[in-house]
Amino acid sequence: MKKIEAIGAKALNAIAGVGKGAWLVLNGFILFFNNKRNWQTLIHQISFAGIMSLPLIAMSAVFIGMVFTIQSYWVLESFGAASEVGLVLGLSVFRELGPVITALLYTGRVGSSITAELGLMKTSEQFASMELMSVDPISRIVGPRLVAMVITLPLLTMFFNWVALLGSAFVAGKLIGLDSGTFWSNLKNGILFYSDVLPGLFKSVIFGLIIASVSLYHGYFGDATPSGVAKNSTRTVVQGSMLVLIFDYILVALMR
Amino acid sequence: MHKSINFIVGLFVVFAFICLGMVALRASTVEPMFQNQGYRLYARFDDISGLNVHAPIRIAGVKIGVVESIELLPKSYQAKVTMVIDTRFKNLPIDTSVSVATEGLLGSKYLEVTPGFDDGFIKSGGEITQTVSSISLEKLIGKLATSFVMEK
Numbered sequence: 001m002k003k004i005e006a007i008g009a010k011a012l013n014a015i016a017g018v019g020k021g022a023w024l025v026l027n028g029f030i031l032f033f034n035n036k037r038n039w040q041t042l043i044h045q046i047s048f049a050g051i052m053s054l055p056l057i058a059m060s061a062v063f064i065g066m067v068f069t070i071q072s073y074w075v076l077e078s079f080g081a082a083s084e085v086g087l088v089l090g091l092s093v094f095r096e097l098g099p100v101i102t103a104l105l106y107t108g109r110v111g112s113s114i115t116a117e118l119g120l121m122k123t124s125e126q127f128a129s130m131e132l133m134s135v136d137p138i139s140r141i142v143g144p145r146l147v148a149m150v151i152t153l154p155l156l157t158m159f160f161n162w163v164a165l166l167g168s169a170f171v172a173g174k175l176i177g178l179d180s181g182t183f184w185s186n187l188k189n190g191i192l193f194y195s196d197v198l199p200g201l202f203k204s205v206i207f208g209l210i211i212a213s214v215s216l217y218h219g220y221f222g223d224a225t226p227s228g229v230a231k232n233s234t235r236t237v238v239q240g241s242m243l244v245l246i247f248d249y250i251l252v253a254l255m256r
Numbered sequence: 257m258h259k260s261i262n263f264i265v266g267l268f269v270v271f272a273f274i275c276l277g278m279v280a281l282r283a284s285t286v287e288p289m290f291q292n293q294g295y296r297l298y299a300r301f302d303d304i305s306g307l308n309v310h311a312p313i314r315i316a317g318v319k320i321g322v323v324e325s326i327e328l329l330p331k332s333y334q335a336k337v338t339m340v341i342d343t344r345f346k347n348l349p350i351d352t353s354v355s356v357a358t359e360g361l362l363g364s365k366y367l368e369v370t371p372g373f374d375d376g377f378i379k380s381g382g383e384i385t386q387t388v389s390s391i392s393l394e395k396l397i398g399k400l401a402t403s404f405v406m407e408k
Contacts (some may be wrong), residue, residue: 043265051268090283155272162275165283184282191284201276 021217024138025146025209028216031136032143041140044149049110053156060105061160064097065167067090073176082176086183087190094191098161099200100248103207106153107240111215112233114145118219119229142220146212153208154201161197194246203251207244214240278337294321294340295380299354304335306365307356313339313367314357322347323367339367348384349374355388365390 032038072088118141121127127137165187173180191197215236222232280286304326313321321341329336341348351372356365369384378384 043262046265046268047261051264054268094279094284155269158272158276158279162278165279187283188285192282193284193286197276197279197284 010147015214017217017221018078020221021213024217025213026141027138028142028146030054031139032147034136034139038140038144040149041144043143046152049106049114049145049148050152050155052105052154053106053109053241054159056105056109056162057102057156058163060101061106061163062167064101065093065164066171068092068097068164069168069171069176073172073178082178083182084186085172085176085178086168086187090165090191091196093164093168094161094197094200096200096248098157098164099204100244102157102160103153103204103211103244104241106149106156106246107211107215107244108237110149111211111236111240114149114215115219115222116229118142118216119222119232122220122224123226123229138220142216146216149212149215150205150208151165153211154204157201157204159198161210199255202255203248206247206251210243210247211240280405283333294342295346296324297339297341297348297378297380297384299337299339299383299384299387300329300332300334301337301356301387301389302334302338303383304356305392306358307337307367308365311364311366313341313354313369315345315369315371320369321389337367341345346380347377348372350376350383351386352378353386353388354384356390358391 032042068089069085073082073085076082076084076088088232121141127141130137130140168217169180172178172183218232218236222228222235279404289318292406307323309326311323312319313323321339324338324340326338327336328334339354348369349372351374353372354367354369357368358365372386
């Protein structure tokens with residue numbers, strides 16, 4: 001009996017958590033525009049979440065493009081379709097790999113650190129002191145981070161797409177020795193900008209919103225103890241990645 | 257300090273959009289809006305198996321439009337194909353014919369338009385009456401096989 005009650009309590013907690021998270025995100029968005037100084041904070045957050053992530057994203061993109069090219073080349077070659085390597089890579093990167101892998105890396109790098117940052121602010125009671133000075137922490141702290149995360153993830157995805165393609169072109173053209181003219185023309189003919197590239201970017205906007213909500217929720221509402229902060233950043237990474245993959249399926253199934 | 261970070265963030269945003277632009281220009285086709293600047297023609301086929309919506313329409317191998325929709329006519333059980341063709345190619349003669357062709361031996365299907373010689377032109381929204389249905393390789397091989405059997 002106790003166990004069943006515990007399951008019920010967990011379910012209620014989860015639902016309440018979704019509600020609190022939605023309230024936080026909604027307020028963050030609305031209150032962001034209340035304070036003009038938030039724009040400067042936004043710039044700083046974009047610099048932290050976006051520019052500092054560029055090396056990680058670039059390295060991952062190059063190597064994913066390269067590995068994918070070699071793997072698909074080995075398979076396609078046995079059908080005599082080696083010239084289609086570029087098309088296979090382009091379709092999978094623009095539709096799936098670009099948005100999803102960028103989002104997963106982003107959860108690990110940006111989401112976890114924002115949770116930890118907010119958790120430490122809570123530990124040192126910075127939110128309470130801001131409220132004493134009649135500064136709304138949701139407007140000053142949550143808002144800019146939320147907007148910055150939603151903006152930067154699609155930008156990073158655009159970057160990922162192009163860099164992965166360059167890595168693939170390098171392997172296909174220089175290392176395998178395929179004709180690079182065929183590579184690019186197959187890409188250009190086979191991929192449609194509005195139905196292959198843009199849906200991927202739309203997905204990454206949604207992913208940005210998901211990661212931002214999860215990380216800000218765990219930072220703002222989580223336990224403000226040293227072990228609590230550690231647990232919350234782990235939770236951000238685990239739940240953020242899982243939600244990204246689940247919503248990826250839902251979005252793809254809906255958009256078709 | 258503020259100014260330099262603003263500049264770098266601006267640079268980052270511009271850079272990301274340059275990446276998107278490169279993808280758009282070099283690695284994908286930005287679909288031209290034939291729907292807006294094109295006109296529509298219809299054609300009825302007995303068999304269009306393998307032809308898809310958005311398949312290209314070509315004259316002499318050059319793309320002039322796309323297949324907008326495919327539906328089955330309820331009375332004659334023929335397939336009615338709606339084509340959207342670029343307005344630059346407005347003057348198709350009345351005896352123009354259209355056939356379902358294949359890219360390569362096993363490639364995807366497209367519509368090949370062969371202009372006729374008549375002096376009159378098909379009006380916008382009109383019908384191309386001369387159609388050649390798709391040739392299915394499987395049926396051809398089947399026919400060939402049965403004909404060999406018959407001869408023996």
